[in-house]
Amino acid sequence: MTCPPKRADLARTVINATAVDESNGWWTGLVRDRVHDTGEVRLRLERYPPNNSKNRPEHTWRVRPEYWDSERDAVEMFEQYGGETPTGVLPIDDFYTVKEHLPIRKEPTRRVSLVRLEKNWGQTVTRLYHWDPRDGATKQKWTIGRNWDHLSTLATRKLANAQ
Structure with missing residues (x-):
């Protein structure tokens, strides 16, 4: 599976991405990125549509350790x-x-x-x-779709390993 664009926009840098699904041209996975303005490292669920001309995810969910x-x-x-x-x-x-x-x-x-x-x-x-x-x-x-169990398990593991 391929990764999302390394730079989804000029405000962040993708550190790594783990693809979970690429059905029907959609890319779905877990992305760790760094926000340029603050240096903050984030973990996000991201879904990119086929032929993504905007180079941005269609759906995102920030995986915050506290929530x-x-x-x-x-x-x-x-x-x-x-x-x-x-x-x-x-x-x-x-x-x-x-x-x-x-x-x-x-x-x-x-x-x-x-x-x-x-x-x-x-x-x-x-x-x-x-x-x-x-x-x-x-x-x-x-x-919350067919990949939820895999994504949520992966996100939980990444959070545990980050601490």
Whole structure:
């Protein structure tokens, strides 16, 4: 499997990347990068679309050591027991119908939830969403798909080895 571009944009340098899937031209994997402005090293789940002319991932999820265990555990719990009927406003495109959600974090500048969505033709997907409640802007989203078990195990191992 190939890696994502070594420089997804001018603001970072990719240190290493581990591909997990390249089905239908999409690249999905775990990426460790360094932010140029701050020197911070990050670990992220990234998904690149086919023929990616922007040279940027379509979907990302930052794997933060302080939040990762609760996010990973929430996915497992949501898959087993489901979530709640949605209340309030979630940053979801009108193309989807929100069926249920599981709030993970609620802070003044950050909301994180798992959301089960139904597409117009009835297919359901589960996504992690991170948004800013002040303006409703989605900061990150990640679809929990067939590669989740492999990606989450890999991310957990990388975090353990980094400490």
